[in-house]
Amino acid sequence: MRGYFRRPVAALVRRAELRTGLRWKLSAAIALVGALVAVALSLVVHNAARVSMLDNARDLADDRLVIAQRNYELSGRVNFPGARIDDPALPRELREKAAAGRRATYVSDRSGGATDIWAAVPLKDGHVMSLHSGFTDRSSVILKDLDQALVIGSIAVVLGGSAIGVLIGGQMSRRLRKAAAAANRVAKGETEVRVRDAIGGVVRDETDDLARAVDAMADALQQRLEAERRVTADIAHELRTPVTGLLTAAELLPPGRPTELVLDRAKAMRTLVEDVLEVARLDSASERAELQDILLGEFVTRRALAKDPEVRVRVVHESEVTTDPRRLERVLFNLLTNAARHGRPPVEVTVEGRVVRVRDHGPGFPEALLAEGPSRFRTGSADRAGHGHGLGLTIAAGQARVLGARLTFRNVRPVGAPARIPAEGAVAVLWLPEHAPTNTGSYPMLPDRPGRG
Numbered sequence: 001m002r003g004y005f006r007r008p009v010a011a012l013v014r015r016a017e018l019r020t021g022l023r024w025k026l027s028a029a030i031a032l033v034g035a036l037v038a039v040a041l042s043l044v045v046h047n048a049a050r051v052s053m054l055d056n057a058r059d060l061a062d063d064r065l066v067i068a069q070r071n072y073e074l075s076g077r078v079n080f081p082g083a084r085i086d087d088p089a090l091p092r093e094l095r096e097k098a099a100a101g102r103r104a105t106y107v108s109d110r111s112g113g114a115t116d117i118w119a120a121v122p123l124k125d126g127h128v129m130s131l132h133s134g135f136t137d138r139s140s141v142i143l144k145d146l147d148q149a150l151v152i153g154s155i156a157v158v159l160g161g162s163a164i165g166v167l168i169g170g171q172m173s174r175r176l177r178k179a180a181a182a183a184n185r186v187a188k189g190e191t192e193v194r195v196r197d198a199i200g201g202v203v204r205d206e207t208d209d210l211a212r213a214v215d216a217m218a219d220a221l222q223q224r225l226e227a228e229r230r231v232t233a234d235i236a237h238e239l240r241t242p243v244t245g246l247l248t249a250a251e252l253l254p255p256g257r258p259t260e261l262v263l264d265r266a267k268a269m270r271t272l273v274e275d276v277l278e279v280a281r282l283d284s285a286s287e288r289a290e291l292q293d294i295l296l297g298e299f300v301t302r303r304a305l306a307k308d309p310e311v312r313v314r315v316v317h318e319s320e321v322t323t324d325p326r327r328l329e330r331v332l333f334n335l336l337t338n339a340a341r342h343g344r345p346p347v348e349v350t351v352e353g354r355v356v357r358v359r360d361h362g363p364g365f366p367e368a369l370l371a372e373g374p375s376r377f378r379t380g381s382a383d384r385a386g387h388g389h390g391l392g393l394t395i396a397a398g399q400a401r402v403l404g405a406r407l408t409f410r411n412v413r414p415v416g417a418p419a420r421i422p423a424e425g426a427v428a429v430l431w432l433p434e435h436a437p438t439n440t441g442s443y444p445m446l447p448d449r450p451g452r453g
């Protein structure tokens with residue numbers, strides 16, 4: 001049975017690659033935005049601080065030049081540190097402004113990264129006095145300290161943003177996971193569960209809108225299913241009396257081939273009506289198991305051979321189980337009937353612990369049944385006449401749910417055979433629970449998606 005649970009490795013890898021937590025996505029987004037904002041602000045602050053320092057240095061150089069000019073005009077000689085007359089290294093731009101009779105300052109960057117600050121003023125005797133200084137070491141140290149503080153601040157912003165993203169994303173993720181868990185419970189038939197109550201919380205956000213929409217959808221679907229079930233049950237109940245009367249009247253007909261045909265069809269109709277009523281009861285979630293302790297292997301052997309003496313029964317491991325014998329017998333009979341009707345002999349029944357397997361050697365189950373599970377009035381046969389109404393496996397699955405058991409279906413194929421190779425038989429597996437079932441009412445079944453065995 002290992003093949004039943006096998007999944008393609010590539011599919012699992014793809015699912016693992018695509019699944020990423022909301023908290024980490026939100027954290028990464030906040031961290032990225034925080035990093036971009038921190039870098040932008042750091043560049044703006046750094047440039048603003050440097051421009052401000054350069055402006056202060058130019059103002060200082062201009063003030064010193066005014067003092068040097070005044071001293072020169074009073075004494076007739078240059079007696080101010082750093083002041084020069086007609087300095088050949090004076091930048092061309094500053095020389096042109098001095099020639100135009102303007103006092104000006106100029107900043108230039110050397111290849112080594114050093115910054116030069118110039119100030120020049122035209123003198124009355126036609127010469128040009130200039131003052132040359134550099135960006136002070138103190139200013140460079142201040143800029144380096146500022147850059148270091150900005151880097152530390154940026155890192156703190158990114159880490160803080162990531163932490164906030166994890167907290168916010170974690171809260172949203174928890175709410176969404178609670179909503180998903182509650183929605184899964186609703187899908188399994190727990191109609192009293194409400195997604196909005198499951199997520200809880202004081203803050204109202206989009207998840208509340210989603211929860212309310214899911215609750216409204218679940219209520220609408222439940223009402224529709226209940227209405228359909230009620231209509232089905234009512235129709236079947238109303239048909240029971242006339243069908244019984246028809247069968248009684250047919251039994252009073254004189255013996256002959258026509259009478260046999262009428263009786264056969266009347267009995268088939270009565271069986272159909274009883275099956276529809278049973279499906280309606282199972283769908284209503286009102287059925288409860290009447291538990292007894294039985295030896296599973298002995299029980300299955302006696303019931304299977306009573307149903308069909310040609311069935312091969314093998315008890316690999318006997319076990320005592322607590323279950324409802326009547327419902328278990330119903331499941332077993334329906335599986336044997338389906339195997340005999342749609343499969344080919346030999347039909348084999350194997351009991352191993354709490355697991356019962358029913359196998360035939362026919363063409364296998366239809367692909368629709370394997371993908372979606374049993375469905376009423378769908379047999380998978382092109383010819384519906386004489387092949388049942390698709391209710392046998394539906395009833396078996398419903399009774400299994402009342403027992404708290406799990407009923408699965410698969411086809412037997414050669415190992416490694418492609419899907420186009422015909423199946424070598426069909427296997428229905430009933431997994432009885434380890435503990436006695438409690439509150440195991442029926443509800444719409446979510447079919448497993450079996451693999452190939």
